[in-house]
Amino acid sequence: MPRTLIAGNWKMHKTGAETAAFLDVFLPLSASFPADVDVAIAPPFTALGAAAERLRGHNRVGLGAQNVHWELQGAYTGEISAPMLAEHGVTYVIVGHSERRAQCNEVDLTCNLKVKTLLAHGFTPILAVGETFEERNTGSTDARIASQMHSGLKGLSEADVARIVLAYEPVWAIGTGQNCDPLEADRVMGNMRACVEGLRNVPILYGGSMKPENARGLLGQPDVDGGLIGGAALKAESFLGIVEAAKA
Ligand code: 13P
Numbered sequence: 001m002p003r004t005l006i007a008g009n010w011k012m013h014k015t016g017a018e019t020a021a022f023l024d025v026f027l028p029l030s031a032s033f034p035a036d037v038d039v040a041i042a043p044p045f046t047a048l049g050a051a052a053e054r055l056r057g058h059n060r061v062g063l064g065a066q067n068v069h070w071e072l073q074g075a076y077t078g079e080i081s082a083p084m085l086a087e088h089g090v091t092y093v094i095v096g097h098s099e100r101r102a103q104c105n106e107v108d109l110t111c112n113l114k115v116k117t118l119l120a121h122g123f124t125p126i127l128a129v130g131e132t133f134e135e136r137n138t139g140s141t142d143a144r145i146a147s148q149m150h151s152g153l154k155g156l157s158e159a160d161v162a163r164i165v166l167a168y169e170p171v172w173a174i175g176t177g178q179n180c181d182p183l184e185a186d187r188v189m190g191n192m193r194a195c196v197e198g199l200r201n202v203p204i205l206y207g208g209s210m211k212p213e214n215a216r217g218l219l220g221q222p223d224v225d226g227g228l229i230g231g232a233a234l235k236a237e238s239f240l241g242i243v244e245a246a247k248a
Helices: 015-030 045-055 081-089 098-103 108-120 133-137 142-154 183-196 211-217 236-245
Strands: 006-008 035-041 061-065 092-095 125-129 164-167 204-206 224-229
Touching: 006 061, 006 098, 006 236, 015 045, 015 061, 015 236, 035 092, 035 224, 045 061, 061 224, 092 108, 108 125, 125 142, 133 142, 142 183, 164 183, 183 204, 211 224, 224 236
Parallel strands: 006 035, 006 224, 035 061, 061 092, 092 125, 125 164, 164 204, 204 224
Antiparallel strands: none
């Protein structure tokens, strides 16, 4: 059985001070987290230091980053490497978020390079895939997702595939308040699990307007192993509401 993971993707929100303030409220609540649920936050790079400081000595909230470069060092202005993330205790790294695909030239090839670098250095990549509104309306959802999966995981051994996390994030559901129907999300995510060898125990997260109010319906589906949460992860109470909804 895949483990359940509830991860907050903070996107371009929160300074270091705001991150510390969030954790001052959120960490004391971790005593009530369900034992079988893993929880993580992915703040912006500049807030990782503040997060790492607050998380020292805590083992219930993991630290994630929102991107990484595939090279370990070099002339890559503005980029951040895996060893730089390791220094802050980052263990999860989101790769291929649709916002980066749409706005920052992220393509399947670079996702694949990043996943390989992360696995080689002991991180857990969270590879995000998902269809646009137009792709859904033209009936190409499944083909689009299979293609993102095959390209993103290309060249990986089955043992390496087993060490990743996947996220299904329909682009049209992100930040719109309109989540994917739970049964439809489960259908797509079941297809994802079947499309590459080695995914049997890999957590597949749903992302796209997940909130405490709709989390139970989504997380109750057999192939939905957790959530990648944007807006609702920015406030301790709503993030906690989703963590609690993940209880088996
Ligand atoms: P929202 O939860 O704000 O829709 O964002 C989802 C997301 O993009 C997480 O990566």
